[in-house]
Amino acid sequence: MTVNFSNVGVIGAGAMGRGIAQIAAQAGSQVLLLDSFEGAAARGREALLAQWQKLHEKGKLDAAERDALGARVQAVDSVQALAGCDLVIEAIVEDLEVKRQLFRELEAAVSASATLATNTSSLSVTAIATVLKQPGRMAGFHFFNPVPLMKVVEVVAGFKTEPEVCTRLAGYAAQMGHSAVQANDTPGFIVNHAGRGYGTEALRIASEGVADFATIDRILKDQAGFRLGPFELLDLTGLDVSHPVMESIYRQYYEEPRYRPSPIAAQRVAAGALGRKTGAGFYRYPEGNQESVP
Numbered sequence: 001m002t003v004n005f006s007n008v009g010v011i012g013a014g015a016m017g018r019g020i021a022q023i024a025a026q027a028g029s030q031v032l033l034l035d036s037f038e039g040a041a042a043r044g045r046e047a048l049l050a051q052w053q054k055l056h057e058k059g060k061l062d063a064a065e066r067d068a069l070g071a072r073v074q075a076v077d078s079v080q081a082l083a084g085c086d087l088v089i090e091a092i093v094e095d096l097e098v099k100r101q102l103f104r105e106l107e108a109a110v111s112a113s114a115t116l117a118t119n120t121s122s123l124s125v126t127a128i129a130t131v132l133k134q135p136g137r138m139a140g141f142h143f144f145n146p147v148p149l150m151k152v153v154e155v156v157a158g159f160k161t162e163p164e165v166c167t168r169l170a171g172y173a174a175q176m177g178h179s180a181v182q183a184n185d186t187p188g189f190i191v192n193h194a195g196r197g198y199g200t201e202a203l204r205i206a207s208e209g210v211a212d213f214a215t216i217d218r219i220l221k222d223q224a225g226f227r228l229g230p231f232e233l234l235d236l237t238g239l240d241v242s243h244p245v246m247e248s249i250y251r252q253y254y255e256e257p258r259y260r261p262s263p264i265a266a267q268r269v270a271a272g273a274l275g276r277k278t279g280a281g282f283y284r285y286p287e288g289n290q291e292s293v294p
């Protein structure tokens with residue numbers, strides 16, 4: 001099988017970029033990983049090697065496959081190093097101006113035929129693409145955390161995205177073992193539009209003192225079949241990522257009350273209690289265990 005994109009650049013070596021780099025390499029692409037924070041791309045690559053080593057130890061990957069995957073991922077330190085990529089997927093901080101600036105530089109570095117994609121959760125693909133000379137080549141390619149396990153990806157058509165770009169990305173998603181859903185460029189696309197409601201309502205229930213976080217999570221898992229409760233999910237994602245997404249969707253819907261972000265979340269952001277990554281959020285995580293906060 002020929003892979004749809006043989007040279008893939010991934011910008012941002014955080015939670016999402018690493019996961020995307022992993023499944024891109026597993027699809028058979030050569031992957032270049034870039035991050036503006038010094039050493040982050042190299043650390044991202046090391047984490048992938050450790051991941052594949054673990055799979056090897058579990059008997060899920062033979063030694064030759066493990067080595068081949070490792071050889072397919074390289075860390076690079078400039079946008080110019082992505083010049084030969086036929087697809088670049090951006091997974092950096094959720095900030096419109098920072099993303100726009102990156103896409104400006106990126107378009108100047110890559111060839112005219114390269115496809116560009118953003119993993120944004122909530123920003124307008126159309127608004128990011130306005131800085132491009134060829135906005136038709138850009139689409140949203142929105143994965144979920146953790147990327148290798150969450151097998152769905154939204155392919156988002158901006159106002160000027162060429163249909164062919166979405167078709168190719170959807171085909172590539174299938175090669176990555178993921179299933180693509182097509183979404184139009186609206187705030188939150190499909191998943192964050194439908195799913196956010198549960199998060200914001202859960203925050204409201206907690207702030208009104210109706211029930212504590214753990215009870216709300218338990219009910220939604222036991223009775224509604226959720227794999228993670230809303231507060232567990234917020235802790236997994238990190239409020240530094242989630243809260244700005246909630247603010248962005250609220251603003252884009254002209255302050256529609258259904259999407260109003262919660263002061264409880266804002267307070268935790270201010271306190272640096274972001275979730276698993278800081279050891280505490282709605283729950284505490286001493287040595288990786290989950291304990292409910294009273």
Ligand code: NAI
Nearest residue numbers: 012013014015016035036037091092093094120121145237
């Ligand atoms: P993260 O904070 O784990 O990683 C972001 C990485 O981007 C960091 O390593 C940072 O150093 C790097 N970065 C920041 N500005 C950069 C720049 N100008 N050039 C190169 N690298 C830069 O964030 P995460 O969670 O991986 O999210 C990344 C994107 O994916 C955001 O747009 C977010 O909204 C989206 N997203 C996040 C999901 C999640 O559950 N965490 C789910 C789906 C989408």
